[in-house]
Amino acid sequence: MLRTLTRKQLIFDVVAALVVWLIFSPVSLYPLVWEAGSGATEIDWSAVTVSILMAAALGLRRLSPALALTIAWVGAIVQMLFGLPPMAINFAIFGVLYATAAYGSPRVRRLGLVSVFVGATTIAGYLVVGAYVYGLEGSQTLNDVLAPLTLMVALTWAASAFGLGLSYTLGVLKRTRLAAIETERQASVAEALAASEQQRTRIARDMHDVVAHSLAVVIAQADGARYAAAAHPEVAAEALATIGQTARSALADVRLLLTQLRHSQAEGPQPTLADLEELYAQVRGAGVELRINVDPTPRVEPPASVQLAIYRIMQEALTNALRHGDGSVVDVSLAFDPREITLRVRNAAATDDATNPGGHGLIGMRERAALVGGTFEAEHRGSDFSVTVTIPVTEVVSVTEPSTQESV
Template sequence: MAFVLGVTTVAGHFQPAKHPLDPLAYAWLAGAALPLLVTRRFPLPVFVVVAGLTWGYYLSGYPGGPVVVLPTIALFILTRLRGPVVAGFVGVGGLLAGFAAYLATGGHVVLDARAALFVVWLTAVVGIGTAVRNRVEAVRAARERAAERQDRLAELERLRIAREVHDVVAHSLAMINVQAGVAAHVADRRPEQAVEALRAIKEASAAALADLRATVAVLRTGQGLGPAPSLRQLDELLEHTRTAGLEVRVQGSPGELPAPVDGAAYRILQESLTNVVRHANQATIVKVYFGRNGGTLELVVRDNGRGASQPSPGHGLRGMGERAAALGGRLTAAPVEGGFEVRAELPVKGANG
């Protein structure tokens, strides 16, 4: 507003034919500028008011000046907030209304450079406002996509950590629970067997604590230096299951596997054996099968528990399914004749990442 008032005052000294600026003229200019303070809340009404006051000032006979800056600002903000279509229609309407008022006051329309200047002005302001609007929307969309990506990565990391902690804790606690039951049952009659069970509990708890410490260390440091599960630890995993009183039969060999497939297969096998120990009814034998079908590793874990039924999905089954799906494979877990079976198919080719 100060710019418009100052420059118009100076310009008035070079326009002696015009009415000199008086308090009414200054009030008029101030009245045309003040609505811009609320233009972001009411962009369309503000433009209509500012444009009308500007046209009225130019038709009043007062000295000309940069009053056109005021509707320019209003039209620019209107374009940013409401879009080029609304701004274009309102701008054209403002020009036509101004020309109509000019004709009504006895003026004559002359199609010269001055008339073309109004059209160029309108096009330029709407065009620039549209470009800024599109740029702002593009930046906002990019930020939203980046935020959504961060949220997805955080969710995936949270699920990964939850699976790791569940697999470590569930397997170890299942073994400890079984061995504790054995120790309590035979403590009076066969103390040597109770001592053996307590030793197994000590080993299982020590392994679980070590894995949990490593996992917590990864969370604290943010570095991927945690335990890397692998089927190279297969013998140790099967021994834990045998100490729970189950006979484990292994057929086939997994062979060399990419690290992601190796780790997923180990965790799926670990969770399957844990479920046998915890949930199978009077199971005595667990059969583990490894096979290759083209570029796919087949892992089958089957027990001979009685009365197996379709399980309700829990953290363990859900975690196994997520591990298989993450590699582009699939997993099924369902009762079969004479027991319960978990079957995983994990693509090996292209899983080196």
């Protein structure tokens, strides 16, 4: 029944209604003071009552459109019962119909639309028919004025329906605009939530990649250091140094990711193709031999999103080879075509765990490839396990390195 308004809106409506009443009330407008039969002038309190009802309807139009429409109809009925002529404050009905269409419930809006046509008919009948009936001369009959009476009724009805309908239509337009604004706001909120969820998913994937790879390197180095501690102390010391470096690098990455979780705007530097050499060095430091083939060295620099995807997929694929491989050589190949980049990592698998479809590693690599429009394939071929990823290159920035084939 009552809508929620701000204090400023409520005060504005009340003050506006009071000002309208003070300006157009019969108390202040002397032309609306009726002459009594004795010739003296006095205030017609029925007109004052109607003006109070119309002003009240105007003041309540936004707080309660249903109540405002009811009060306006009560005022109109009282005005007709007392046979009062049109009053300036009757224009408040336009504001009530506007608010009915703009802020009312579906039922109230339907009642407002009905009021447009019923009101126009009532106005035409009250004004025209009453004026003609009470204005007939003694020699005239109703048949004498039927034709002009019909014309005046039609014209008055059309004018009234136009004015009332225009007010209602403007209210419908206002409601449509408010609905569009609310839809845009909800869409913005939904986009923000979706972007936040995507950001958190990306960060979670990065966290998995960083932690899984770093822990795999640390575990391999720790096992090697434990076995070599007695016979080869220098090897153990080197392994411990690698552990410390890997742990510090992982800690820095984790801190960066946690910072992004706290502040979504805090974007740090992301890995690129240039960081692959450091990744290879970490894996070699864990005791795994790598054969790397880049064919050819790219003439162009792929987009940052593609570089990040290649780095993270390579990181996870090498982590799988480190954890599930038999310790033999791991073959890594990168093929740069003007239209696509193909990454392949192949190693001899000691167990079938690497192909477990429920593992987060394969899921993360598949998602990484899909995000940049690529394809992902992981399969066993005999005793070997291979990961193949193909990523299309749609945006490139030229660089000056010559095209050569590098084999390490």
